Amino acid sequence: MIxxxxxxxxxxxxxxxxxxTKDWTWVLRKRCPExxxxxxxxxxxxxxxxxxxxxxxxxxxxxxxxxxxxPDESTWSPLEYAAHVRxxxxxMRARLDQMLxxxxxxxxxxxQDQAAIDGDYANQPFEHVAVELDLAAAELANAADAVPxxxxxxxxxxxxxxxxxxxxxxxxxxxxxxxxxxxxxxx
Numbered sequence: 001m002i003x004x005x006x007x008x009x010x011x012x013x014x015x016x017x018x019x020x021t022k023d024w025t026w027v028l029r030k031r032c033p034e035x036x037x038x039x040x041x042x043x044x045x046x047x048x049x050x051x052x053x054x055x056x057x058x059x060x061x062x063x064x065x066x067x068x069x070x071p072d073e074s075t076w077s078p079l080e081y082a083a084h085v086r087x088x089x090x091x092m093r094a095r096l097d098q099m100l101x102x103x104x105x106x107x108x109x110x111x112q113d114q115a116a117i118d119g120d121y122a123n124q125p126f127e128h129v130a131v132e133l134d135l136a137a138a139e140l141a142n143a144a145d146a147v148p149x150x151x152x153x154x155x156x157x158x159x160x161x162x163x164x165x166x167x168x169x170x171x172x173x174x175x176x177x178x179x180x181x182x183x184x185x186x187x
Contacts, residue, residue: 018074019113023160023162024172024175024176025162025172027039027171027172027175028168028171028172032175032179034179034182035175035178035179035182035183036182037174037175037178037179039171039175042171042174044147044152044167047141047144047170047171047174048141048142048144048145049141050174050177050178051089051137051140051141051144051173051174051177052137052138052141054085054137054174054177054178054180054181055085055089055133055134055136055137055138055141055177057181058078058081058082058085058133058177058180058181058184059082059130059133059134061078061082061181061184061185062078062079062082062126062129062130062133063126063130064078066078066187067079067126068122068126070187071186071187075183075187076116076121076183077122077187078184078187079121079122079124079126079129080116080121080122081180081183081184082126082129082130082133082184083116083119083121083124083129083133084112084115084116084121084180085133085137085176085177085180086129086132086133086136086137087112087115087119087136088112088173088176088177089133089136089137089139089140089173089177090136090139090140091110092140092169092170092172092173092176093136093139093140093143095107095156095164095169096140096143096144096147096166096169096170097143098156099151099154099155099156099164099166099169100147100148100151100154100166102156104155104156104157105156105157106156106157106158106159107156107157107158107159108159109158109159137177140173144170147166147170151166152165152166152167153165153166153167154166156169
């Protein structure tokens, strides 16, 4: 298992994880060729069930073998993916709340790579991550269930300019969760 101190980049930690700089918003328009996620198949009424399903699958993987082992030097371990998914749920829940209470908010920047370093994902107890993931996913799913029917088109945007509606934000979050379940099943 990799043991590392906090630092400003994966390279400073001696880990060849490259920061993800892709703009993944394209998954709102077309099928993901890696995990198979298709935004056209996501129904508003099904978002929360699928969030819960992805979290349950990630939780189960945390109790499998090799949870702390990276499949190779450039890929996160299942533990690191689960900690990331937990944090994605928390960030997306906050953004959803912001969209429902503010007019066209701009979201605070969230550097997922820095969050992994600051959170020392690789060294968190998997039992704690499992519980925290369950709670964060339940809160996001419950918030999705509670979106008023007239609020799905409310908007917000990231600092980079990507504009989301409540619906596209939840679809984007759902892809992230389901994609990472696919990632850990590959390892």
